[in-house]
Amino acid sequence: MTLKPMQIRYKVIQHQIRCNSTIGAPLSKASVPTLRPPLAVLPTGTLLRSLLVSAISSNRHLLLPSLSILSYLSDPRRGALLSVDRNPVLHAILKKTFYEQFCAGENATETKKSMEKLKQLGIRGIILTYARETVFDHKTNKAQPQGHILDEKNIDGNYCPNIEAWRKGTLETIDLISEGDYLALKLSGAGPVAIEAFNAGELPSQQMMDALDEICIRSRNRKVQILVDAESQHFQRGIARVTLELMRKYNREGHALVYNTYQAYLKSTPKLIEEHLEAASKEGFTLGLKLVRGAYIASDERALIHDTKLDTDNAYNNIAQGALKQHIGNFGGADGRPFPSVNLFLASHNKESLFAAYELYRQRLNSNLPTVPVRFGQLHGMSDEVSFSLIQLKDVYNDNVGPEVYKCSTWGSMRECLAYLIRRAIENRDAVSRTNDEYSALKAELRRRLGFSSWFSSASH
Numbered sequence: 329m330t331l332k333p334m335q336i337r338y339k340v341i342q343h344q345i346r347c348n349s350t351i352g353a354p355l356s357k358a359s360v361p362t363l364r365p366p367l368a369v370l371p372t373g374t375l376l377r378s379l380l381v382s383a384i385s386s387n388r389h390l391l392l393p394s395l396s397i398l399s400y401l402s403d404p405r406r407g408a409l410l411s412v413d414r415n416p417v418l419h420a421i422l423k424k425t426f427y428e429q430f431c432a433g434e435n436a437t438e439t440k441k442s443m444e445k446l447k448q449l450g451i452r453g454i455i456l457t458y459a460r461e462t463v464f465d466h467k468t469n470k471a472q473p474q475g476h477i478l479d480e481k482n483i484d485g486n487y488c489p490n491i492e493a494w495r496k497g498t499l500e501t502i503d504l505i506s507e508g509d510y511l512a513l514k515l516s517g518a519g520p521v522a523i524e525a526f527n528a529g530e531l532p533s534q535q536m537m538d539a540l541d542e543i544c545i546r547s548r549n550r551k552v553q554i555l556v557d558a559e560s561q562h563f564q565r566g567i568a569r570v571t572l573e574l575m576r577k578y579n580r581e582g583h584a585l586v587y588n589t590y591q592a593y594l595k596s597t598p599k600l601i602e603e604h605l606e607a608a609s610k611e612g613f614t615l616g617l618k619l620v621r622g623a624y625i626a627s628d629e630r631a632l633i634h635d636t637k638l639d640t641d642n643a644y645n646n647i648a649q650g651a652l653k654q655h656i657g658n659f660g661g662a663d664g665r666p667f668p669s670v671n672l673f674l675a676s677h678n679k680e681s682l683f684a685a686y687e688l689y690r691q692r693l694n695s696n697l698p699t700v701p702v703r704f705g706q707l708h709g710m711s712d713e714v715s716f717s718l719i720q721l722k723d724v725y726n727d728n729v730g731p732e733v734y735k736c737s738t739w740g741s742m743r744e745c746l747a748y749l750i751r752r753a754i755e756n757r758d759a760v761s762r763t764n765d766e767y768s769a770l771k772a773e774l775r776r777r778l779g780f781s782s783w784f785s786s787a788s789h
């Protein structure tokens with residue numbers, strides 16, 4: 329599937345946003361909506377912090393040492409002086425910079441406050457995750473639990489204290505978010521016993537399955553949905569298996585309570601999606617399809633991942649557009665099998681993919697063609713220009729609907745969040761052109777506020 333016409337359309341939209349125009353034929357002066365630059369919504373403090381983090385992220389000479397420092401500090405064996413939890417100066421520096429840029433808060437009060445601030449900027453809802461997770465260290469070939477306060481030695485018979493701590497933290501997370509928000513579930517956060525099962529491609533212990541049932545029921549009662557994160561390939565077979573079980577059980581009312589995450593960079597993903605469509609079709613449940621490109625390229629087996637970025641981009645766009653056209657593999661299309669119920673969630677910072685998907689969605693709605701509900705998500709502290717440009721499409725199209733945009737944030741102590749922060753830094757290191765674009769957009773916004781240049785001239789740099 330080629331994206332060319334969509335890309336052209338996307339560029340037109342971008343141009344029209346900058347020119348304060350709308351889609352289609354030129355409008356009369358009276359009907360041209362007055363659009364503010366997308367980043368104009370950011371409070372100045374947030375803009376300045378974003379600029380600082382973006383300046384570091386877009387400069388390898390600053391980013392690589394910062395990444396080394398973060399990795400060094402993430403080792404729990406460091407003494408009090410280098411402990412992010414015990415050294416107040418270190419804690420304050422990290423908190424005011426990287427932590428507040430990417431994370432929601434260390435406790436309930438901080439988290440609720442920062443989620444509220446995001447919603448006030450026009451974000452439809454929050455995707456909140458509890459930071460505890462397990463990272464697979466390919467140097468030692470071992471799973472490294474991050475922020476687990478309990479030792480494996482404490483595991484007694486069938487009862488695992490790590491699963492219990494994860495259950496409690498997750499239920500607390502559900503209580504922090506509101507109706508219409510999402511809970512993002514990182515299953516590896518349940519620790520080594522759960523990881524062992526995922527590693528073997530098996531369902532986890534009864535204790536973990538009971539915890540998942542409790543989490544699903546609490547989420548359903550509070551009218552929040554669940555996005556189960558995709559993780560390292562070492563755990564992913566088991567994670568996808570348990571998520572399919574949950575979708576089977578809970579996605580029964582014509583919409584998805586639970587979404588599985590599909591990593592487009594994996595060569596095997598189209599086959600997995602077809603298998604899950606098959607299950608949804610046969611068993612009559614809604615498939616929750618959260619699509620990402622994939623965040624573990626640095627640690628996962630390279631041969632499993634597409635050879636080039638372009639191949640990953642094509643895979644992402646094919647799946648997103650296939651779902652929106654209700655045509656994937658043997659499902660949908662003129663001679664295909666009936667397309668099952670699917671709810672789509674596009675998680676990405678890639679403007680081309682997201683604008684093209686929304687444009688296709690809108691075209692299909694306007695032409696009364698079948699499609700699936702779609703929502704969009706970016707990470708907290710990243711690609712604000714993408715998020716707010718998407719939100720502005722409502723005014724560009726002047727049709728009152730517009731894309732539903734969510735920001736995904738993490739909460740937890742500084743130590744629990746370090747692995748997450750390191751992944752964000754690695755992602756920025758590997759996305760040179762995106763981080764440069766973000767930095768340019770932020771600088772343009774600062775210049776605009778200082779009155780140095782008009783939005784149009786600065787944004788077109």
Ligand SMILES: Cc1cc2nc3c(=O)[nH]c(=O)nc-3n(C[C@H](O)[C@H](O)[C@H](O)COP(=O)(O)OP(=O)(O)OC[C@H]3O[C@@H](n4cnc5c(N)ncnc54)[C@H](O)[C@@H]3O)c2cc1C
Binds near residue numbers: 556589593621633640
């Ligand atoms: C809301 C949200 C939730 C997320 N949840 C998850 C999750 O559950 N699991 C997960 O794994 N990730 C998750 N991610 C991260 C995601 O997978 C990507 O790593 C990240 O968003 C960057 O990809 P992009 O789509 O934004 O676009 P881009 O920046 O255009 O693409 C970068 C991505 O392209 C791929 N890529 C880069 N170089 C190559 C290459 N040489 N060959 C092949 N592929 C390449 C990699 O996947 C890389 O991350 C999430 C992202 C968001 C925004």
